[in-house]
Amino acid sequence: MTTVTSTYKSNVVVLPVARPKAKQDAVRFNPQSISRAVAGLLKKSAPFLLRDADVKGLALRRQSTDRLTFIVEKRHDNRLHRVVLGVWDSRMTAAEVEEIKVKARTTINQIVTGNYRPDAAEVAAGVADLRVMTITMALERYIASSKLRAKTVDGYKLAVKRVAEAGGLAAKPLSLWTSDDVRKAHEALASVTEASTASGYLRTVRAVIEGWRYWFPEELVPPANVISTGMRVGSRKLWVKAPPRPGSLEQDELSKFLEAASTLTAQANAGHAGVFRLCELLLLTGMRFTEVAALRWSEVNLDRGILTLGGDRMKAKEEFKKPLGRRAVGLLRAQHAVSGGGGTYVFPSPSKPGRHIDDDRYAMSRIIAMAGCTRVTPHDLRRSYLKAAEAAGIPPSTYKALVHHKVRSGDVTGGYIGGGFTGTIAVAAQKVEDFMLEARV
16 A cells, blocks of 8 residues: 655655544544445535544545545644545455554554654655645644644635635645736725725635745755745736824823723623723723733733733743733723623633634724724723823832833843832823723814
């Protein structure tokens, strides 16, 4: 039986993942049980995985073609590895199926111990799989082999969907994409949205295609990323950058933003009010979106009015103790009535049980529209907080401590400055909050 596998530069075996939502069943692999199960599954005309009940990790896979392949799936080092062992044939004997099982056990052991080394024929077979890969298949593998936030994954999926639909490229293998295809997709997108948005979608797809190119053996890598070549006509580049935004709220917009967020919180039902409180808390604390969105009740001390985030949650990898103003504490007390009864997250997702809110775009747009203020992002609120702290007369070393920025200075005294005494920082946090609530021009 010929072994068919895939590899890329690091010699780690990873094949394109099967289509999402593939039906999965399990039987004890032998020629008779496989034939019966396959006959039933093929009637559904859909991708499927038929798993072996004896060897955990061995499966028979059907993707977009009628070819059925034996594969090994093994998660190791935070990555799901897939190795193709052979092709199913209805004329296979019991001995041949047993050989597949033996090969599966051996391969799993080699992957776990890091001893697997594909030969030239296996590499060639892997390249064949890469050449028929579509952008959707490449994205699924890209996501599986990367550590991306849920919000980032959603952005990648949206960009791939938009580009594939605009250019009619959903079913076309990446190896057959042309520069004309790319320009057609860009023009179609630019006609229904901003040109800068169309360019942003293509930049995201370019990253996915770059991952696809990386999976080829070095001597067989496609010569250029088709997105880069397609977005150039002669010496002229078609990329359009988004115009720079102000990047923060103006002084007279601070209280308007907070008032709008509070009004929308009162209008929303209990499950959806949390995202408006989250947006308000972002401005009141100057913290990063991920720090607030993933906040756990175990990190909140309402009696002392302080948040304590471990180093694993912070960009600087150091513990952060964040003092809160009275309004911020009031927000958290109100949220505690919703999610504090045994829940893990302060701001749980209303649609994804067990997860926290990971998208505030709709809530932010509602707040901005009601407040009539500058269009801002969550990180713009962090900049707004720092500008408010400066305007309120807070010393730089103190407002840096309020947002967990390290004080860096060439002066020898730089190493001694850390924001002042704990009580001083708490007073400063309240002073910044008061300034934002009362800010007027």
